[in-house]
Amino acid sequence: MNASREAGQPPPRNPFTPSFGTPPPLLVERENVIAEFEEALEIGPGAPGRAIFVTGARGVGKTVVLNELEDSAKQAGWIVITDTAGPGLVDRLTHATLPRLLREHDPHATQSRLTMVRITSVAAEREVSEAHQPQSTLRSQLEQLADLLAPHRTGILLSLDEVHHAAINDMREVAAALQFGFREGRDIAFVAAGLPESINHLVNDRYSTFLRRAERFELTAISPPAVERALREPVEEGGRTITDEAITAAVAASDGYPYLVQSIGFYAWRAAGQAETIRASHVEEAITTARRRMEQQIHEPTLADLSPVERTFVLVMAADSGPSRIADIAERMDVGNNYVQPYRARLINAGVIRPIQRGVVDFAIPYLRSYLRRVHLGLAEAPAGLIEQAPDEDLGELPRE
Structure with missing residues (x-):
């Protein structure tokens, strides 16, 4: 194989997809979610996998998994309704999406009935109308559509992305409609994706208790062997090779974070230019670009969603070069341990930090510590190499929470 392509010949198409929600060339270590859902469609009403929440931090591939579940339902012949779980959801479903689907699948959607009689000889007019016209609701429309599909042994999948507590009223109505559909044995399934905090807020709402089931x-994060597969196979299927040294550097830098895997793969492919082999130098260049893009796409939006106290919490954490003790965080904030505990819980809930052991937390998002140190604290990046890892040494006696 030649070391480079002929001058002027365009390189093969880049197989990697770092854009949010775009399916990667190879989906790894998400098969359990898809398998449970597909099994639930086959089993029928009552199967647990007919209602699924996909959750996790930004960039872990929630929307990608949602897309895969939708594809599975389509392949099974189901009607898939997709939307974002924001304000106005129920209005969009009941006034646009479901009426359109009902028209498409109801053979009697167009009917004629007597509404007026004109008697020209005596110049009399009379209007005939229904005395009791039912009001169409989300529940009634879902039931009508499910009943139309039942003879064809298929059903409805309602797929909602970006679940947010701002749409709690809409989600309460969705939960009520789903509850009746499930209880009555109709072929209806539900999948939704969102940040852990938003999903927890929804299932803990006293009017949406059905969704707790x-x-x-x-x-x-995905494992190093899975990351290697996710990088090597698309490269080789795209007509190139990648050195073992390059793979090792890319796997380490990604930290198993799906967004980084796709981003590093994309920029390494681009950095290789006309070359037929992706080398370590290409990957090192890609890591720099991917980290900068991650700051814009992941770090900044994550911080923007935090309250002032939560931002203070993560800033004082960033002063450490590794995992932080809750006692140290409280001391730097000049508050008691009891004060910081609710903020610790919220940040874990939001996927920003993760518990390491009793009384110790670390950042859950790769490179967030380095970003905070450099941009917000004016400090040098934590000396942890390409990725930020917990130290191997014993942290000693840990404080009580």
Whole structure:
């Protein structure tokens, strides 16, 4: 194989997809979610996998998994309704999406009935109308559509992305409609994706208790072997090779974070230019670009969503070069341990930090510590190499929470 392509010949198409929600060329270590959902469609009403929440921090591939679940339902012949779980959801469903689907699937959607009689000989007019016209609701429309599909042994999947507590009233109505559909044995399934904090807010709402029964899959980092597959196979299928040294550097820098895997793969492919082999130098260049893009796409939006106290919490954490003790955080904030505990819980809930052991937390998002140190604290990046890892040494006696 030649070391480079002929001058002027365009390189093969880049197989990697760092854009949010775009399916990667190879989906790894998410098969359990998809398998449970597909099994639930086959089993029928009552199967636990017919209601699923996909959750996790930004960039772990929630929307990608949602897309895969939708594809599985389509392949099974189901009607898939997709939307974002923001304000106005129920209005969009009941006034646009569901009426359109009912018209498409109801053979009797167009009917004629007598509404007026004109008697020209005596110049009399009379209007005939229904005395009791039912009001169309989300529940009634879902039931009508499910009943139309039942003879064809298919059903409805309602798929909602970006679940947010701002739409709690809409989600309460969705939960009520789903509850009746499930209880009556109709072929209706539900999948939704959102940050852990938003999903917890929804299922803990006293008017949405039905959704507590939904299966919950929290997406986390993928293993190094899976990262290697996710990088090497698309490269080779795209007509290039990648050196072992380059793969090792890319796997370490990604920290198993799906967004970084795709981003590093994308920029390494681009950095290789006309070359047929992606080398370590290409990956090192890609890491720099991917980290900068991650700051814009992940770090900044994450911080923007935090309250002032939560931002203070993570800033004082960033002063450490590794995991932080809750006692140290409280001391730097000049408050008691009891004061910081609710903020610790919220940040864990939001996927920003993670507990390491009793009384110790660390950042859950790769490179967030380095970003905070450099941009907000004016400090040098934590000396942890390409990725930020917990130190191997014993942290000693830990404070009581």
